[in-house]
Amino acid sequence: MRSFALFFAFLLFQTAFAGDPPRGASYFARGSADARLLIKESPAEPLAIPFLEKYRLVNSTNSRDETRRTSFYAAESETKETTEIKESAATTAINATNLTNAITTTEALPNPGESKARGFFAAFGVGPRVPVGNFSSKTMLGYGFNAEISYVDNKIMPYFLFGRLGFEQFPGSQDYYQLTEITHYSMQYLPMSLGVRHYFPPILKNVFLLTPVAEISAIMVIYQELEDYKAGSHKNSFLEDGVRFGASAGFGISAFVLDMMLNYNIYQDNQFLSLDLKVRLPLYVAF
Known part of the structure; x- marks a missing residue:
């Protein structure tokens, strides 16, 4: 009887507490289910992803716009520089054409209203020197370079006046060494020239300006001649320097x-041809 009463009490206890779980446990279970449902129904990507994607697209668009602006400004700058270069080249060509047209007249301009040109120019030339005549029997191909200042005012005269300072050197030839007891020979010149130059009417204008030109000049030359003899020749080395006078005439394009x-150059007994490539720069020009 006592055992039956204990068993009945145990059943009542189970009936009282085995139904719904406690409030706290039920709330926790319901919260967990809601969480599981939220996770199951939420999108695969976090909510921040669309914002980041939008930021990336906006940033990419801004970068492309910036690249376009940079490319536009670079192209505009390049176009401006190209235009300036073309304008400068065109101005130089026009000035050269105007100057050449002005100085290729056959006489000085008596009328101040006519086309006139005045200016100073600097020129630098370099090229080979080819001895001719007796001078070629003891020297071979030489070289030279020079600097020049010229002036023109076709209101007074239709010629360029120029002053030129140069340097020229001729080494000895092998034939001369074999025929003599000389082991070394050289001739050096320091010519100082004063002359006139005339530009003829251009023979070509369409592609670029091409003008025949002729010049003539008087020259004062400081020279130095050196001869070294063989050791057994019982002759002393020979060194001579001094001043000579000469002239030069030339034609070119x-x-x-x-x-x-x-140019054909005559320095007293020595004669030679000179071929010069010159670069001419305007120092001052007025029309």
């Missing part, structure tokens, strides 16, 4: 900025 001149 000019694009005004670039000249090609062939």
Whole structure:
């Protein structure tokens, strides 16, 4: 009887507490289910992803716009520089054409209203020197270079006046060494020239300006001649320097900025041809 009463009490206890779980446990279970449902029904990507994607697209668009603006400004700058270069080249060509047209007249201009040109120019030339005549029997191909200042005012005269300072050197030839007891020979010149140059009417204008030119000049030359003899010749080395006078005449083709001149030079007993490529730069020009 006592055992039956204990068993009945146990059943009542189970009936009282085995139904719904406690409030706290039920709330926790319901919260867990809601969480599981939220996770199951939520999108695969976090909510921040669309915002980041939008930011990336906006940033990419801004970068492309910036690239376009940079490319536009670079192209505009390049176009401006190209235009300036073309304008400068065109101005130089026009000035050269105007100057050449002005100085290729056959006489000085008596009327101040006519086309006139005045200016100073600097030129630098370099090229080979070819001895001729007796001078070629003891020397071989030489070289030379020079600098020049010229002036023109076709209101007074239709010629360029120029002053030129140069340097020229001729080494000895092998034939001369074999025929003599000389082991070394050289001739050096320091010519100082004063002359006139005339530009003829252009023979080509369409592609670029090409003008025949002729010049003549008087020259004062400081020279140095050196001869070294063989050791057993019982002759002392010979060194002579001094001043000589001469002249030069030449003809060439000019694009005004670039000249090609062939001159025949006479320095007393020595004669030679000079071929110079010259670059001419305007220092001051007025029309």
